[in-house]
Amino acid sequence: xxxxxxxxxxxxxxxxxxxxxxxxxxxxxxxxxxLARSDSWPARITSALVTMPLVLPPTVIGFYxxxxxxxxxxxxxxxxxxGLGLLPFTFGGLVIASVIYSLPFAVQPLQQAFxxxxxxxxxxxxxxxxxxxxxxxxxxxxxxxxxxITAAVMSFAHTVGEFGVVxxxxxxxxxxxxxxSVQIYDHVEALEYAQAHWLSAGMLVFSFAVLLLLNLFKRxxxxx
Amino acid sequence: MSLIADLTLSRGxxxxxxxxxxxxxxxxxLFGPSGAGKTSMLxxxxxxxxxxxxxxxxxxxxxxxxxxxxxxxxxxRAIGYVFQEASLFAxxxxxxxxxxxxxRIPESRRHIQPDAAIGLLxxxxxxERPVARLSGxxxxxxxxxxxxxxxxxxxxxxxxLSALDARSKDEILPYLDSLxxxxxxxxxxxTHSMDEVCRLAEQLVLLEAGQVIAxxxxxxxxxRMDLPAAFELEASSVLNGRIARVDTHYQLAQFxxxxxVLQLPAGRLAKDELRRVRIHARDVSLSRSPDPASSxxxxxxxxxxxxxxxxxxxxxxxxxxxxxxxxLARITRLSLDTLQLAVGERVWVQIKSVALI
Numbered sequence: 009x010x011x012x013x014x015x016x017x018x019x020x021x022x023x024x025x026x027x028x029x030x031x032x033x034x035x036x037x038x039x040x041x042x043l044a045r046s047d048s049w050p051a052r053i054t055s056a057l058v059t060m061p062l063v064l065p066p067t068v069i070g071f072y073x074x075x076x077x078x079x080x081x082x083x084x085x086x087x088x089x090x091g092l093g094l095l096p097f098t099f100g101g102l103v104i105a106s107v108i109y110s111l112p113f114a115v116q117p118l119q120q121a122f123x124x125x126x127x128x129x130x131x132x133x134x135x136x137x138x139x140x141x142x143x144x145x146x147x148x149x150x151x152x153x154x155x156x157i158t159a160a161v162m163s164f165a166h167t168v169g170e171f172g173v174v175x176x177x178x179x180x181x182x183x184x185x186x187x188x189s190v191q192i193y194d195h196v197e198a199l200e201y202a203q204a205h206w207l208s209a210g211m212l213v214f215s216f217a218v219l220l221l222l223n224l225f226k227r228x229x230x231x232x
Numbered sequence: 233m234s235l236i237a238d239l240t241l242s243r244g245x246x247x248x249x250x251x252x253x254x255x256x257x258x259x260x261x262l263f264g265p266s267g268a269g270k271t272s273m274l275x276x277x278x279x280x281x282x283x284x285x286x287x288x289x290x291x292x293x294x295x296x297x298x299x300x301x302x303x304x305x306x307x308x309r310a311i312g313y314v315f316q317e318a319s320l321f322a323x324x325x326x327x328x329x330x331x332x333x334x335x336r337i338p339e340s341r342r343h344i345q346p347d348a349a350i351g352l353l354x355x356x357x358x359x360e361r362p363v364a365r366l367s368g369x370x371x372x373x374x375x376x377x378x379x380x381x382x383x384x385x386x387x388x389x390x391x392x393l394s395a396l397d398a399r400s401k402d403e404i405l406p407y408l409d410s411l412x413x414x415x416x417x418x419x420x421x422x423t424h425s426m427d428e429v430c431r432l433a434e435q436l437v438l439l440e441a442g443q444v445i446a447x448x449x450x451x452x453x454x455x456r457m458d459l460p461a462a463f464e465l466e467a468s469s470v471l472n473g474r475i476a477r478v479d480t481h482y483q484l485a486q487f488x489x490x491x492x493v494l495q496l497p498a499g500r501l502a503k504d505e506l507r508r509v510r511i512h513a514r515d516v517s518l519s520r521s522p523d524p525a526s527s528x529x530x531x532x533x534x535x536x537x538x539x540x541x542x543x544x545x546x547x548x549x550x551x552x553x554x555x556x557x558x559x560l561a562r563i564t565r566l567s568l569d570t571l572q573l574a575v576g577e578r579v580w581v582q583i584k585s586v587a588l589i
Contacts (some may be wrong), residue, residue, distance in 0.1 A: 128319050131280055134306035135313035136333030137382055150323040 010206055016183055017191035017207075024099070024187060025167040028106040032114035032163040033156070035107070040118030040159075041148075055119075062112050070176025073105050077177070102178040102185050109173045113162040121155020122148065158222060165218045169211070235260075235386065235418060239276045239286035239296070248272050248442040254435055256291050256386075259412050259419045261429040261450075264439030270422040271316075273439070274388050277420060278313050279306040290386055310341075312379030314389040318371035320363045326374055327359050333382035342383055344415075349377040352414065353407050369400030373407060380415070387419045393428065408432060426466045430454075430510045431589040438463060455558040457540045457549050464543045467513040469559045470589075475505045484529075487586075491555030494586055495529045501588075508589050513549060515584040516561035520571055522580050530583040534559060536575050539568070552581060 010018075043055050061069060076083045077095045087095055095101035125148060133143040149156070171189040178185030180194065188207055195204035234256050241248040250273040254260040262270045276284040279295070282303065288296040295304045306313075312333075320329045334346065350356050353373040358366060366374065372392055379387065392408075393401045405428075412419055412432060423429060429436060429450070436453040438446040440463075446453050451470045459467075473489030478498050485498040487509060494509065501507070522531060534552040542549050548568050552559045559581060573579065 128315070129321060131306070132313075132315065132319045132321070133332075134280070135278060135311060135382075136378065137307050137336040138332075139307050142336070147321060147323075151321075153323070 011203065013182060013186075014191060014203065014207060017186050017188050020099075020183065020185075021168055021187040021189075024102055024106060025164045027103050028110060028167045029114075029160055029163045031103065031107050032110060033160060036111070036114035036118050036159055036163075037149075037156075040115045040155075041122050041144075043115065044119045044122035058115050059112050061109050066109060066170065066172025067176055069109055070105065070173040073101075073108070073173070073177050077101060077104070096177050097179045097181060097185060099184055102174060102187075105173045105177040106167045106170065109170055110163050110166045113166045114159040117155045117158040117162065118152065121152035121158075124155075125151045154226065157225065161218060161222050165215060169215065234291070235277075235420070236287070236289045237277060239273075239284045239288060241272060241276060241281055241284040243272075246442055248276070250276055250286075250444065252437050252444050252447045254418065254420065254437070254447075256418045257416060258434040259421050259432045260435035260437060261433035262420060262422045262437045262439060263424065263426065263429050266424060267441075268439040269442040270424070270439055271390050272442075274390050274420060274422050277386070278311050278388055279304060279309050310382070310385040312382050312384035312387045314372070314376050314379050314387070314392045316391045317395050318368070318375040320366075320371055320374060320378075322363060324363070326355070326361055326363060326366070329363065329374060330355075330359075330378050330381060333378060337382055344380050344383045346381060349380045352380070352411055353377045367400065368396050369403045372396065372400070372404060376404075376407070376411070380411075384417065387417055389419060389421045391422055391424070393425070394423070405431065426468075427510070427587075427589055430468075430470050430508065451558065455551065455560055457538055457551055457560075464549075467549060467560050467562065469511045469513075469557070471509050471511070471557055473507065473509070475501050475503055475507060478503055489557060491534075491557035492532045494532075494583070496586055496588055499588070510587045510589050511559065511583055512585075512587075513560035513562040515586075516559060517582045517584070518550065518561055518563055518567070518571065518573065519580045519582055523582075526582065528582045528584060530586065532559075532581045532583070534579060534581045536573060536577050536579060539573070539575060552579070554581065 039054075039058070043051055074096055075081050077087065078084045079088075079094060084094055087093065092100070095104060129147050129151060130143055133147045138146065169189065171193070174185065174187055174190060180186050180190050188211065192204050192207045195201070195207070235254045237250050237252055239250045246269070248269045262273060264270055272281065275281045277288065284296070285298045286296065287294070287298070294302055295309050296302060321332065324332065330346065330349070334342065350359070353376055355370070355373050355377055358370055358374065363371070376392065393404060396404070409432065421432060433450050436446070436448065436450045437444055438453065438459065446456060446459060454467070455469055471489045471491075473487045475485050476488040476493070477486040478501060479485070480498070483498045484495045485501040487494040487496050487507065496509070532554050534554040536550055537553045538551040540549050542562055546564050546566070547562055548565050550561045550563060550573070552561060561581065
């Protein structure tokens with residue numbers, strides 16, 4: 009069945025998806041709020057940028073990240089100056105790439121949830137003496153709960169399912185950057201179809217279960 | 233003690249100028265046709281229109297002064313605001329909705345306690361129910377109690393009854409009545425229903441196209457004859473009085489007011505009840521003789537104090553003094569000339585219908 013290497017790939021994938029999801033929520037909540045409320049040009053441009061990973065081939069994103077974070081790239085020089093070394097082909101590099109690649113999957117449901125709340129609950133809260141941050145924490149976030157859950161689940165699932173970006177920026181280093189999708193690729197290359205089946209079928213079941221749960225949750229939310 | 237507002241707001245083609253001084257007690261109604269800017273003016277008082285310019289002072293404390301760049305945000309103004317639709321928070325239960333504002337004010341400023349507000353609006357049976365299972369009228373009562381629990385210095389109500397059906401309106405009005413009488417709290421009440429104005433208000437601000445065109449005590453303002461055509465349909469008199477006697481045989485109640493006695497259908501009226509009635513100018517006719525052979529019950533002697541042309545060229549508005557109360561009558565110009573009516577003449581006033589409010 010699953011080898012030690014397979015298990016290590018699964019562990020690494022879950023770790024990567026968890027860290028990425030937390031970071032995406034931390035970035036996506038303020039970003040989604042800003043995009044939901046602002047009609048300015050910077051907001052429109054940011055909105056287009058955030059959506060780009062949906063339409064670009066992962067290899068394009070991976071390629072430019074590799075250059076930007078490489079030894080001669082602007083971010084590469086920055087990370088070196090900060091004493092972090094170079095990020096490509098490390099777990100850290102993988103996290104950054106995953107965050108960028110899954111950004112639209114976190115920001116879009118959040119933005120839609122925030123827009124759906126409308127102006128009225130904010131005004132009601134203000135007339136009930138709630139300061140803006142108070143309103144955000146105790147009115148906006150609870151009302152946007154379905155959006156928060158969708159954003160978290162989609163970020164996690166999409167990170168688990170990525171391959172192109174990971175291969176470009178992370179390579180294929182056991183225990184560090186070899187996630188499930190890369191491991192499956194290796195198995196297939198080595199003609200170990202039985203091994204590839206176990207992991208691939210696992211991914212199939214996982215993805216289906218996640219999407220089914222999300223669907224059930226949304227229906228329940230709409231009913232109540 | 234007063235609310236002094238002089239605020240302007242421009243939005244595209246619309247220019248609003250909220251300029252009025254209201255006593256800091258009792259109910260002041262902002263009345264006007266839709267599009268007159270009633271809701272926007274209320275929002276300006278609440279600070280919900282940050283682009284409004286000018287001055288706003290409540291009881292000597294400035295809430296807004298554009299000259300010194302002072303602008304208190306809504307959450308820094310001691311207001312209670314009741315929106316047109318109840319706007320309860322969907323993620324909270326009835327109890328948490330009620331206490332949302334209460335928990336956010338310091339203990340020393342909590343003049344109105346939850347039990348008092350719950351009792352005043354009769355919502356004790358609703359506390360454990362989910363918000364989604366409340367009727368429109370119940371939601372609005374919870375929203376009013378929620379606003380009261382911030383112990384506001386000024387209660388702002390934006391057509392709180394307009395989204396409700398007639399039954400829910402009748403359900404809430406008595407609560408509003410007792411609330412405005414029991415709490416020493418100035419209320420600014422936006423409505424397009426003159427019946428609500430006559431029932432609840434002591435002060436009346438008339439608005440048209442974003443401007444204040446009249447402001448003053450209810451009865452005086454309603455009886456004014458210099459108002460634009462838009463308000464002529466509402467021309468009426470409001471009388472305060474007491475039910476002195478109920479005739480059970482004919483099912484009529486005697487309503488005593490300064491100026492005489494009116495007969496009303498008894499309905500559920502009880503002796504000594506204090507009530508208000510409204511008499512439309514269109515329901516008042518004039519006669520030179522007492523004419524006791526008429527089916528009209530309510531006849532009063534009065535003196536003509538003013539005559540002005542009405543909007544329709546065939547009609548005039550006649551203002552009358554009836555023992556200190558002002559009445560308005562709308563009659564034809566032909567009748568005016570036939571009866572040779574003039575200011576200072578004594579006439580008999582016949583009232584076709586009296587609305588109890």
